[in-house]
Amino acid sequence: MKTNDFSSSSSSSPSDRRIGALLRHLTAGTDADRVSSVFASPTSGGAGGSVFAHLVQAPEDAILGVTIAYNKDPSPIKLNLGVGAYRTEEGKPLVLNVVRKAEQQLINDRSRIKEYLPIVGLVEFNKLSAKLILGADSPAIRENRVTTVECLSGTGSLRVGGEFLARHYHQKTIYIPQPTWGNHPKIFTLAGLSVKTYRYYDPSTRGLNFQGLLEDLGAAPQGSIVLLHACAHNPTGVDPTLEQWEQIRKLMRSKGLMPFFDSAYQGFASGSLDTDAKPIRMFVADGGELLVAQSYAKNMGLYGERVGALSIVCKAADVAGRVESQLKLVIRPMYSNPPIHGASIVAVILRDKNLFNEWTLELKAMADRIISMRKQLFEALRARGTPGDWTHIIKQIGMFTFTGLNPAQVSYMTKEYHIYMTSDGRISMAGLSSKTVPHLADAIHAVVTKAL
Ligand code: PLA
Secondary structure, three states, rough: OOOOOOOOOOOOOOHHHHHHHHHHHHOOOOOHHHHHHHHHOOOOOOOOOOOOOOOOOOOOOOOOHHHHHHHHHOOOOOOEEOOOOOOOOOOEEEOOHHHHHHHHHHOOOOOOOOOOOOOOHHHHHHHHHHHHHHOOOHHHHOOOOOOEEEEHHHHHHHHHHHHHHHOOOOOOOEEEOOOOOOOOOHHHHHHEEEEEEEOOOOOOOOEEHHHHHHHHHOOOOOOOOOEEEEEOOOOOOOOHHHHHHHHHHHHHHHHOEEEEEEEEEOOOOOOOHHHHHHHHHHHHHHHOOEEEEEEOOOOOOOOOHOOEEEEEEOOOHHHHHHHHHHHHHHHHHOEEEEEHHHHHHHHHHHHHHHHHHHHHHHHHHHHHHHHHHHHHHHHHHHOOOOOOOOOHHHOOOOOOOEEOOOOOHHHHHHHHHHHEOOOOOOOHHHHOOOOOOOHHHHHHHHHOOOOO
């Protein structure tokens, strides 16, 4: 009988690679013999003990774990700048007015039912989502070369896209920027791809390492997949200029590299939905193929509704049709079909001109408030004479500032000032308000003058 070597990835199938990755994941830091004995005798708990007794306590998630620690802190001055979740000036979560109106419409419509959606989700939502990201006049949409499936927010869209590529694309390596959102490497590894990085951020300039990026993508094997943040790069807040995007596009197309855009912040970076989608539209305009994962968590404030979409732009309509048929085979055994409520809210807003316009105003107000927080924090540090160059706070874009604070400084700020953020020094500007800026500025000033 053939025994599978799950550790070799070059010749194995996607499912072998996935199981191999899972196995490595499960056995990391544990005794492999103990794990195999559990597999050999799955119900033996020994002397009434649990069959799970061997489990080690897993660490909390690097981002979501920050909220758990924050919730446990009884201090009245505590401040959560960890997860990227928008807060009002009063520090409260925000449900957009248009979302409330759309939900009211849905409730009032007695003809609405709760049947399963198709595997691909709400079809009208899918069409409207493609238009939103690619542009209403996109030639790819006109020529029916785009297939869009509703997925579980941005994360689910990345996961489905990753698994589709692992099954059907000839190259199994995806290049992700260094650094990137912490969930990217896990999502793609478990989807069955192997993950490599390309240089992106230069800590010395707190800007883009454009030369390093071009060198690394230039050296990537022909056809490799490349994960690109469409805008508001997380965690750095550093985006390429449109001229740089054009160079990236040329290089990638010349080497047949497959773009996989992660669009988690459309409208949140500049305040304009069209401006933030420009890099993607540049790649679509050249007629080439690409994937894009969209999230409505941030731009519509639908975090917990888990609503997003995966679009695959193909070269021909018949190919797009076959791609969709295969996406269904990825989705069906994963979660069968997606939820109905969030996608219905989005569809109501995107289809109605008035609601759509109202949404763009609310979105712009959120983006503007974040930009104003950048200015206020920068001014507050200047007023305190805090040593160092803090101009990156106003230069960076989107939800986050990559402060440059080190893990020891972060932990000092948490301990002494009850300010919570990820250990890489990322702060969510959307979690700040005019009232809390002085507290944060005091903490930063104290920590950088302490030489930790
Ligand atoms: N892609 C990027 C680049 C992200 O930053 C996030 C969310 C997602 C995808 C996924 O979002 P979704 O599944 O909710 O649509 N990043 C957050 C939250 C805002 C998180 O880590 O889950 C963050 O704080 O980084």
